[in-house]
Amino acid sequence: MKMLGADAILRSLEAEGVDIVFGIPGGAILPTYDAFARGTTVRHVLARHEQGAGHMAQGYARASGRVGVALATSGPGATNLVTPIADAWMDSTPLVCLTGQVRSSLIGTDAFQECDITGITIPIVKHSWLVQDVDEIAAVMKAAFHIARTGRCGPVLVDIPRDVQEAELDFSYPDEVDLPGWRPPRRGHPRQIREAARWVAEAERPVLYVGGGTINADACGELKDLAESGRLPVITTLMGKGAFPETHELFAGWPGMHGPKWSNWAMNKADLLVACGARFDDRVTGKLAGFAPGASVVHLDIDAAEIGKLRNADVPVVGPLKQVLRDLGSELRRLHEGDTARRYDGWVDQIFEWRDEFPLRYSTDGELVKPQAVMESLQAATADRDNVIWTTGVGQHQMWAMQYLLCDEPRRFVTSGGLGTMGYGVPAAVGAKAAQPDATVVCVDGDGCFQMTGSELATSVMEDLPIIVAIINNGYLGMVHQWQNLFYDDRLSQVHLTHAVPDYAKLAEAYGALGIMVDERSQVDDAIDQALNAGRTTVIDFRVDPREQCYPMIPAGAAALELIEFEEGAETEGVRAL
Amino acid sequence: MRHTLSVHVENKSGVLMRITSLFVRRGFNIESLAVGPTERPDVSRVTMRIDCSQHSLEQIEKQMHKLVNVLRVSELGPGEAIERELLLVKVTAPPDRRAELMSLGDVFHARVIDLGPDALIFEVVGTPEELESFEELVRPHGIKELVRTGRIGLGRASAKPDAGRRLALIR
Numbered sequence: 221m222k223m224l225g226a227d228a229i230l231r232s233l234e235a236e237g238v239d240i241v242f243g244i245p246g247g248a249i250l251p252t253y254d255a256f257a258r259g260t261t262v263r264h265v266l267a268r269h270e271q272g273a274g275h276m277a278q279g280y281a282r283a284s285g286r287v288g289v290a291l292a293t294s295g296p297g298a299t300n301l302v303t304p305i306a307d308a309w310m311d312s313t314p315l316v317c318l319t320g321q322v323r324s325s326l327i328g329t330d331a332f333q334e335c336d337i338t339g340i341t342i343p344i345v346k347h348s349w350l351v352q353d354v355d356e357i358a359a360v361m362k363a364a365f366h367i368a369r370t371g372r373c374g375p376v377l378v379d380i381p382r383d384v385q386e387a388e389l390d391f392s393y394p395d396e397v398d399l400p401g402w403r404p405p406r407r408g409h410p411r412q413i414r415e416a417a418r419w420v421a422e423a424e425r426p427v428l429y430v431g432g433g434t435i436n437a438d439a440c441g442e443l444k445d446l447a448e449s450g451r452l453p454v455i456t457t458l459m460g461k462g463a464f465p466e467t468h469e470l471f472a473g474w475p476g477m478h479g480p481k482w483s484n485w486a487m488n489k490a491d492l493l494v495a496c497g498a499r500f501d502d503r504v505t506g507k508l509a510g511f512a513p514g515a516s517v518v519h520l521d522i523d524a525a526e527i528g529k530l531r532n533a534d535v536p537v538v539g540p541l542k543q544v545l546r547d548l549g550s551e552l553r554r555l556h557e558g559d560t561a562r563r564y565d566g567w568v569d570q571i572f573e574w575r576d577e578f579p580l581r582y583s584t585d586g587e588l589v590k591p592q593a594v595m596e597s598l599q600a601a602t603a604d605r606d607n608v609i610w611t612t613g614v615g616q617h618q619m620w621a622m623q624y625l626l627c628d629e630p631r632r633f634v635t636s637g638g639l640g641t642m643g644y645g646v647p648a649a650v651g652a653k654a655a656q657p658d659a660t661v662v663c664v665d666g667d668g669c670f671q672m673t674g675s676e677l678a679t680s681v682m683e684d685l686p687i688i689v690a691i692i693n694n695g696y697l698g699m700v701h702q703w704q705n706l707f708y709d710d711r712l713s714q715v716h717l718t719h720a721v722p723d724y725a726k727l728a729e730a731y732g733a734l735g736i737m738v739d740e741r742s743q744v745d746d747a748i749d750q751a752l753n754a755g756r757t758t759v760i761d762f763r764v765d766p767r768e769q770c771y772p773m774i775p776a777g778a779a780a781l782e783l784i785e786f787e788e789g790a791e792t793e794g795v796r797a798l
Numbered sequence: 799m800r801h802t803l804s805v806h807v808e809n810k811s812g813v814l815m816r817i818t819s820l821f822v823r824r825g826f827n828i829e830s831l832a833v834g835p836t837e838r839p840d841v842s843r844v845t846m847r848i849d850c851s852q853h854s855l856e857q858i859e860k861q862m863h864k865l866v867n868v869l870r871v872s873e874l875g876p877g878e879a880i881e882r883e884l885l886l887v888k889v890t891a892p893p894d895r896r897a898e899l900m901s902l903g904d905v906f907h908a909r910v911i912d913l914g915p916d917a918l919i920f921e922v923v924g925t926p927e928e929l930e931s932f933e934e935l936v937r938p939h940g941i942k943e944l945v946r947t948g949r950i951g952l953g954r955a956s957a958k959p960d961a962g963r964r965l966a967l968i969r
């Protein structure tokens with residue numbers, strides 16, 4: 221069918237089953253926005269900043285498992301997408317970014333709003349295209365979606381000059397991709413899987429160390445079967461949170477810098493780690509040499525480049541985790557036959573003894589609202605809701621969210637793990653709401669983070685994508701404050717934000733949202749209740765104790781057993797979050 | 799340790815930048831780089847010489863494999879492959895030194911491809927080590943300019959069809 225390049229872009233999105241995209245228009249992408257105006261089944265959500273659009277697309281992708289799509293114009297529009305692209309790269313989020321580019325004849329001339337966005341993003345995309353011929357559009361769009369979601373998920377970028385959007389072509393969407401160099405692994409090798417099962421069967425203190433790859437692979441059911449049939453304890457990383465039900469009797473917490481002591485002990489004393497779509501990130505391992513020093517490693521991953529990158533794998537299995545975990549589960553069941561399937565019970569009991577001995581703790585001294593208490597209230601108030609999605613910013617509040625908010629299903633905890641992008645939370649929540657309109661979407665944000673992308677409240681209100689934002693307002697760039705406090709003799713440097721500027725509740729009202737300010741303990745539960753029942757975008761400004769620190773903490777570069785623990789207050793709340 | 803990598807790539811714009819960025823990012827210098835057509839019009843071959851540890855090399859090889867336009871990565875191991883390079887060198891050659899220079903050239907099968915009043919240009923093809931020896935020998939005569947193509951290589955004809963260490967991809 222004859223049409224313009226711009227229309228071909230939209231017909232391609234439709235053919236991919238895209239229901240929603242997030243973006244902001246501008247000169248170089250005008251023809252494509254005109255195609256939106258002329259009609260499409262694709263809903264366009266107008267963000268207030270391209271970074272917001274990108275994080276919305278990420279939130280959408282993480283909450284749905286589908287590919288997120290973000291649109292921007294050339295130059296500054298495209299560079300504003302760089303942070304979400306880098307974030308999606310680090311956290312393996314499937315993302316297609318479409319950017320307008322100046323006319324082909326102007327490329328390389330420093331034309332108005334020209335910028336080499338394919339060049340800038342080379343290290344942080346799986347692939348990118350500068351579309352030079354209108355006839356390439358369909359094949360490029362097909363390839364873009366295919367690459368974003370196959371193999372290890374991640375971002376791709378399609379840069380389309382304005383004249384290409386305006387040129388005419390004869391459009392038909394291909395059924396197949398033509399990518400001879402793109403061959404993600406299709407199956408884990410049966411011999412390797414048998415070998416992996418043998419190592420698990422022979423281990424005495426195994427731990428399943430589960431990362432975000434398990435969620436991306438849609439392999440959480442298979443993980444559960446494997447864990448249950450072997451009665452293996454499961455630890456999930458920040459990105460893997462929710463891959464295994466956190467109220468399950470075999471769930472053993474979260475590892476790393478702010479993981480509970482008992483989870484880190486379990487990792488540390490294990491004699492076998494089965495890494496499932498996890499990448500031995502330094503925030504998990506601390507000092508590599510001190511990480512699970514007595515453990516052998518079975519490493520399951522779709523990405524061969526993760527094998528042996530940081531930690532040698534005794535048994536590597538490269539393949540899609542859905543199949544690998546399923547086959548490993550059945551192989552393990554075969555091996556266990558005759559033997560008792562309860563052979564690790566002593567080990568599991570040991571872990572849970574540690575759990576009882578070392579709960580998360582915080583002081584309830586004084587009058588101020590404690591951030592951990594807010595988390596407990598949020599958890600209690602939402603525990604009986606079916607479909608709750610949490611998003612977070614980056615900082616102390618994010619770590620408290622990890623520790624106290626329990627997810628029994630995957631795709632319920634949407635956070636920026638690898639890049640640690642402040643400002644991720646609010647737009648990611650808007651995107652998650654777009655993906656799951658029936659879900660209660662709560663962004664647990666920091667006051668610092670909120671100020672980076674809070675303008676997307678406008679998008680939430682105007683696009684009827686209601687979210688709840690719980691600002692843990694400690695008046696500080698809290699996580700930096702914590703490092704200065706612990707590692708720089710409490711010399712605070714450029715971390716004070718103040719509780720009151722801006723007035724978040726008033727700001728929320730200015731955006732047409734509901735704003736609630738909480739500065740007393742007695743108000744916490746009511747405020748949460750009100751927000752949950754408001755049915756519209758709500759911001760709760762929780763003014764919390766500014767000097768509260770997040771414990772336990774393994775200092776950067778230290779080993780798990782060198783963790784800094786909470787110092788007892790006069791009144792201490794011991795929380796067995798699990 | 800030094801390694802020679804041979805990379806088959808789709809003949810598309812930007813491929814070279816994607817490959818080199820993997821090295822640049824890790825701070826590795828590419829000592830030589832040669833790109834050119836192959837027996838297939840849609841495929842080019844990139845030959846690169848890098849100084850890095852075995853572990854880094856394996857990492858980069860695997861990362862390279864994930865690049866959409868990369869078709870194959872292999873290492874040309876010493877002994878398993880033939881490597882050649884072309885050198886052009888402009889040497890000071892006043893008439894009274896020419897004969898000496900030319901007989902030097904003969905030893906290396908170097909051709910004189912241009913001759914001026916007080917300089918000449920040699921063309922030499924050989925292994926990179928041979929070129930280095932030649933360079934040292936003519937240096938005392940005064941090298942005005944010198945350029946090398948960077949090495950290219952092929953697995954030996956006597957070896958298995960796909961000579962060179964194919965990346966040990968665990969599949």
Ligand SMILES: Cc1ncc(C[n+]2csc(CCOP(=O)(O)OP(=O)(O)O)c2C)c(N)n1
Nearest residue numbers: 615616617642666667668669696697698699
């Ligand atoms: C874009 C960006 N800039 C800077 C940082 C460094 N950083 C990490 S946490 C943090 C403080 C976050 O403050 P806030 O949002 O108030 O969260 P809190 O730690 O107080 O809970 C900063 C500045 C970052 N992660 N991202």
Ligand SMILES: [Mg+2]
Nearest residue numbers: 666667696698
């Ligand atoms: Mg703060």
